[in-house]
Amino acid sequence: DTGVSQNPRxxxxxxxxxxxxxxxxxxxxxxxxxxxQTLGQGPEFLTYxxxxxxxxxxxxxxxxxxxxxxxxxxxxxxxxxxxxxxxAMYLCASSLPPEGAPTDxxxxxxxxxxxxx
Amino acid sequence: xxxxxxxxxxxxxxxxxxxxxxSHNNIATNDYITWYQQFPSQGPRxxxxxxxxxxxxxxxxxxxxxxxxxxxxxxxRVSLSDTAVYYCLVGHGSSNTGKLIFGQGTTLQVKP
Numbered sequence: 256d257t258g259v260s261q262n263p264r265x266x267x268x269x270x271x272x273x274x275x276x277x278x279x280x281x282x283x284x285x286x287x288x289x290x291x292q293t294l295g296q297g298p299e300f301l302t303y304x305x306x307x308x309x310x311x312x313x314x315x316x317x318x319x320x321x322x323x324x325x326x327x328x329x330x331x332x333x334x335x336x337x338x339x340x341x342x343a344m345y346l347c348a349s350s351l352p353p354e355g356a357p358t359d360x361x362x363x364x365x366x367x368x369x370x371x372x
Numbered sequence: 373x374x375x376x377x378x379x380x381x382x383x384x385x386x387x388x389x390x391x392x393x394x395s396h397n398n399i400a401t402n403d404y405i406t407w408y409q410q411f412p413s414q415g416p417r418x419x420x421x422x423x424x425x426x427x428x429x430x431x432x433x434x435x436x437x438x439x440x441x442x443x444x445x446x447x448x449r450v451s452l453s454d455t456a457v458y459y460c461l462v463g464h465g466s467s468n469t470g471k472l473i474f475g476q477g478t479t480l481q482v483k484p
Contacts (some may be wrong), residue, residue, distance in 0.1 A: 259415070286470060297459055297474025298416065311471065346415050350470065358404045359470060363415025 259364035261347050267370045268337055275333045276367045280349030287330050288361060289322055291345040298346055304330060310344065337371045344368050377458045381479045390447040394460030397441045405436060405443045408459045410477070414472050416459060420445070445482075455482045 260279045270273050280287050283308050290298035301320070303311045306327040310361035316322075319337075334341055344366040346350040377395040384390045396405070404423050408416035420427055422434040422443070433446040447454060457477040 271385045288471060290472075295476070297457075297477050298469040298472070300473065303471055344413075348415070348472075352470070358406075358421060360406075360421070361472060362469070363417065366413070366415050368413070 257341060258362075259347055259349055259362050260368050261345075263367055264365060265368050265370075267372065269372050270286070270339060272337055272367075273333065273335045274337055274357070274369065275331055276345055276347075276369075278330045278332070278347030278349075278364060279363055280328070280330070280347070281351075284351045285327070285350035286350045286352065287324055288348040288350075289332050292344040292346060292350065293342075301332075301345075307355040311350075335353070336368075339371045342369055344372045376462060378458075378460050378475065378478045380476060381481065383481050383483060384450055385483050386451055387449050390450050390454075390480060390482075392445045392447075392458055392460075392480070394445070395442045396460070396462045397439050399462050403463045405434065405440075406461045406472075407434065407445045408461065408472075408474075410457045410459065416473050417472075419458075434436070445483060450480075450482045452482050452484060454480065456480060 262277045289301040292298040301313050301316050302322050304324040307324050319335045322332045339361040346366045348361040348363045350359045350361045401445050406421040407419045408415040409419050414424055420432050420434045422436055424436050427434045435444045457479050459477040
């Protein structure tokens, strides 16, 4: 399977614990995005990488959240001191904008469902 | 980024054609219109994208009138497996960050 993969698929943790999620994008995709989705809502943008550079962060990304893409390939999203409000599906997407094309297509992974007790 | 408005939910029966309309009155000149599909416990999946007139692929058709203030996703002969949430998005492109702004989407329920 050469699609976007995310691990783990499910994570249950206690309030106050730290969690880390991993995203492996489609090979050679230079753009990587993280989104968060709560029940009944559409995904919300969290942050975006162009290769290894983190170019944009949403205001939703509090200082307890940190994302990295150290070698421009896989990415990790860490949440420190988790709160019950962090319970959500965390989605990763990747893309490779065609040279000179006005748009690109984002390919999403299956997501990591976080439950904070 | 242009805001979109689409129905919260729609019902249909197997074999029918389903049309989901999205309003985007403030669409910018260089904005494209994109539709994504999402099944429960899965990430969204790209369906179709267009700029004007009509676009068709193996899954759906997208109709965009001349003023581009709305668009209609057409799903021919739906089946039970088309039950999903459908999102209409405008405004993303490779010239900027490309982040997607999702609304609540339209929940399509296909009945036997």
